Amino acid sequence: MATIRAAIVGYGNLGKSVEKLLAKQPDMELAAVFSRRETLETDAPVLPVDDFAEHTDKFDVALLCLGSATDIPEQAVGFARHANTVDTYDNHRDVPRHRADMDAAAKEAGTVAIVATGWDPGMFSLNRTIADALLPGNEQHTFWGPGLSQGHSNAVRRIDGVQKAVQYTLPDEDSLELARQRKAGDLDGKSAHVRKCFIVADEADHERIEHEIRTMEDYFVGYQVEVTFVDEATFDAEHTGMPHGGHVITAADTGGFNHTIEYILKLERNPDFTAASQIAYARAAHRLREQGVSGAFTVLEVAPYLLSPTPLDELIARDV
Amino acid sequence: MATIRAAIVGYGNLGKSVEKLLAKQPDMELAAVFSRRETLETDAPVLPVDDFAEHTDKFDVALLCLGSATDIPEQAVGFARHANTVDTYDNHRDVPRHRADMDAAAKEAGTVAIVATGWDPGMFSLNRTIADALLPGNEQHTFWGPGLSQGHSNAVRRIDGVQKAVQYTLPDEDSLELARQRKAGDLDGKSAHVRKCFIVADEADHERIEHEIRTMEDYFVGYQVEVTFVDEATFDAEHTGMPHGGHVITAADTGGFNHTIEYILKLERNPDFTAASQIAYARAAHRLREQGVSGAFTVLEVAPYLLSPTPLDELIARDV
Numbered sequence: 001m002a003t004i005r006a007a008i009v010g011y012g013n014l015g016k017s018v019e020k021l022l023a024k025q026p027d028m029e030l031a032a033v034f035s036r037r038e039t040l041e042t043d044a045p046v047l048p049v050d051d052f053a054e055h056t057d058k059f060d061v062a063l064l065c066l067g068s069a070t071d072i073p074e075q076a077v078g079f080a081r082h083a084n085t086v087d088t089y090d091n092h093r094d095v096p097r098h099r100a101d102m103d104a105a106a107k108e109a110g111t112v113a114i115v116a117t118g119w120d121p122g123m124f125s126l127n128r129t130i131a132d133a134l135l136p137g138n139e140q141h142t143f144w145g146p147g148l149s150q151g152h153s154n155a156v157r158r159i160d161g162v163q164k165a166v167q168y169t170l171p172d173e174d175s176l177e178l179a180r181q182r183k184a185g186d187l188d189g190k191s192a193h194v195r196k197c198f199i200v201a202d203e204a205d206h207e208r209i210e211h212e213i214r215t216m217e218d219y220f221v222g223y224q225v226e227v228t229f230v231d232e233a234t235f236d237a238e239h240t241g242m243p244h245g246g247h248v249i250t251a252a253d254t255g256g257f258n259h260t261i262e263y264i265l266k267l268e269r270n271p272d273f274t275a276a277s278q279i280a281y282a283r284a285a286h287r288l289r290e291q292g293v294s295g296a297f298t299v300l301e302v303a304p305y306l307l308s309p310t311p312l313d314e315l316i317a318r319d320v
Numbered sequence: 321m322a323t324i325r326a327a328i329v330g331y332g333n334l335g336k337s338v339e340k341l342l343a344k345q346p347d348m349e350l351a352a353v354f355s356r357r358e359t360l361e362t363d364a365p366v367l368p369v370d371d372f373a374e375h376t377d378k379f380d381v382a383l384l385c386l387g388s389a390t391d392i393p394e395q396a397v398g399f400a401r402h403a404n405t406v407d408t409y410d411n412h413r414d415v416p417r418h419r420a421d422m423d424a425a426a427k428e429a430g431t432v433a434i435v436a437t438g439w440d441p442g443m444f445s446l447n448r449t450i451a452d453a454l455l456p457g458n459e460q461h462t463f464w465g466p467g468l469s470q471g472h473s474n475a476v477r478r479i480d481g482v483q484k485a486v487q488y489t490l491p492d493e494d495s496l497e498l499a500r501q502r503k504a505g506d507l508d509g510k511s512a513h514v515r516k517c518f519i520v521a522d523e524a525d526h527e528r529i530e531h532e533i534r535t536m537e538d539y540f541v542g543y544q545v546e547v548t549f550v551d552e553a554t555f556d557a558e559h560t561g562m563p564h565g566g567h568v569i570t571a572a573d574t575g576g577f578n579h580t581i582e583y584i585l586k587l588e589r590n591p592d593f594t595a596a597s598q599i600a601y602a603r604a605a606h607r608l609r610e611q612g613v614s615g616a617f618t619v620l621e622v623a624p625y626l627l628s629p630t631p632l633d634e635l636i637a638r639d640v
Binding site: 017020021024025026092093095096099116121123125126128129130132133134135136137180241254255257258259260261262263264265266267268269272273276277279280283298299300301302303304305307308309310312313315316317319320 | 337340341344345346412413415416419436441443445446448449450452453454455456457500561574575577578579580581582583584585586587588589592593596597599600603618619620621622623624625627628629630632633635636637639640
């Protein structure tokens with residue numbers, strides 16, 4: 001099998017993780033990084049993103065490492081018109097619209113676009129669909145964390161007197177157990193999750209800062225909130241990573257018998273795992289195109305063997 | 321969408337679970353049970369299995385609820401020559417041979433055969449392949465249990481003086497934690513699992529029975545073994561179920577960061593969950609045939625959305 005030549009579009013945290021993890025793939029290589037900047041700290045060829053369409057002979061699939069807020073909605077279709085693409089668009093409610101737009105562009109161009117890869121959407125979507133398909137009448141719950149919440153960390157940082165801050169969200173253990181026993185029916189996101197803040201601030205400000213956090217509408221009111229003040233050395237040593245993860249729990253009764261399917265991710269570096277998923281689907285996008293297919297696909301539509309660098313015969317002998 | 325008409329071939333524990341769970345599907349119905357026996361305790365039409373080929377107009381897909389020891393190897397190809405089939409063949413090492421035989425028969429007949437569904441093989445296979453594809457250089461371990469081991473329970477029952485007995489196998493908690501931390505490299509099946517026996521026997525025989533268990537080559541020697549004698553009432557109340565399950569743990573380092581994917585099944589009734597998987601793949605087999613496809617497929621080759629009774633558009637809006 002010829003090596004799959006990958007291009008990265010966008011060189012932020014995700015793009016850098018993709019570069020790092022492409023180097024570990026036995027069947028892929030990094031052909032180019034497309035960026036608005038002229039120079040980047042990479043050994044790969046850097047090409048201007050505006051010239052993307054002129055360079056499509058240099059790669060087989062483009063990994064769009066762009067933000068979901070505006071970049072993907074505005075730019076992704078333009079890339080799909082010229083090359084196979086894989087994105088990690090994470091605006092759940094807008095995925096049907098995005099898939100439809102990408103499908104039209106990809107079908108016209110004869111390319112393949114795999115949308116909304118990563119872990120949620122992505123691996124969690126896959127698990128929600130499969131578990132639900134197996135167990136009719138199930139109760140299904142998704143829990144997130146322990147994970148760094150960017151938006152909430154920023155909200156805490158904006159409070160007067162806060163020098164450094166992070167906020168982790170994690171599932172409440174009791175809620176996980178209720179979900180496994182099909183007793184979490186009325187749990188909502190607020191009661192099922194704990195929000196833990198770690199903050200560096202002068203001691204004189206502690207009481208006021210904690211009060212401002214606990215009374216912040218839309219962010220902390222209604223949640224179980226824990227506020228811990230730490231010194232700067234502790235903060236720098238323990239709270240500068242990007243952990244995340246979560247649980248998809250599906251439970252059903254088959255007539256007096258409980259059955260639980262639980263899928264757990266524990267990720268020490270969120271963008272690395274998002275990149276890992278995006279890369280596997282990049283492999284699948286290239287293969288689908290080789291099979292003569294075109295159009296847009298979600299993770300639900302891709303046969304699992306297409307994700308693996310191992311040939312199907314070997315997979316069947318090894319994993320089945 | 322027209323209702324999918326399912327037939328059951330074989331009416332043991334698995335066939336009965338399939339019948340029970342087909343009744344919960346919004347899009348499927350039980351059309352017939354094929355058996356060697358003339359009468360069965362079912363409301364469904366019972367047809368002679370020898371006349372299978374004459375009745376293929378009555379159903380869309382046949383769920384082969386037959387044993388893996390001899391029935392599937394000897395009979396499955398014969399069914400695939402006449403109808404779409406789904407089996408739960410669980411002889412892992414022989415799946416490539418079985419798939420090849422079923423593929424030849426199904427391609428010639430223009431039918432679809434999905435092989436080795438269930439949970440291991442089946443859901444565990446799917447998770448092994450996907451997790452391995454995402455995380456190059458991973459350490460992957462499968463642990464089984466807590467689950468009833470039929471073969472080992474029978475071995476204990478054959479010991480003189482044993483009145484009733486069950487043997488459960490379950491993963492050792494320390495081994496699970498080592499796997500999550502990528503430190504389980506040299507763990508083998510024996511040290512990673514505990515074998516727990518619950519036995520009814522006269523007190524005079526206890527010491528000898530326990531000794532015979534602990535010294536039984538191939539079954540118990542080398543394992544962590546716990547033997548508990550219970551009275552008959554306790555046994556009948558607590559040890560007549562068919563629990564099973566397990567963990568697939570995949571962990572990898574992405575450059576100083578640990579990432580763990582863990583898939584856990586906790587099943588109070590093993591045949592019910594095997595049936596749940598088989599039914600979802602029966603739905604997929606029918607749909608693949610409707611798409612004009614023929615041949616044999618493992619779970620690795622089936623796009624996940626095909627398992628669900630929910631239309632793809634709704635799945636994308638709900639689960640992605």
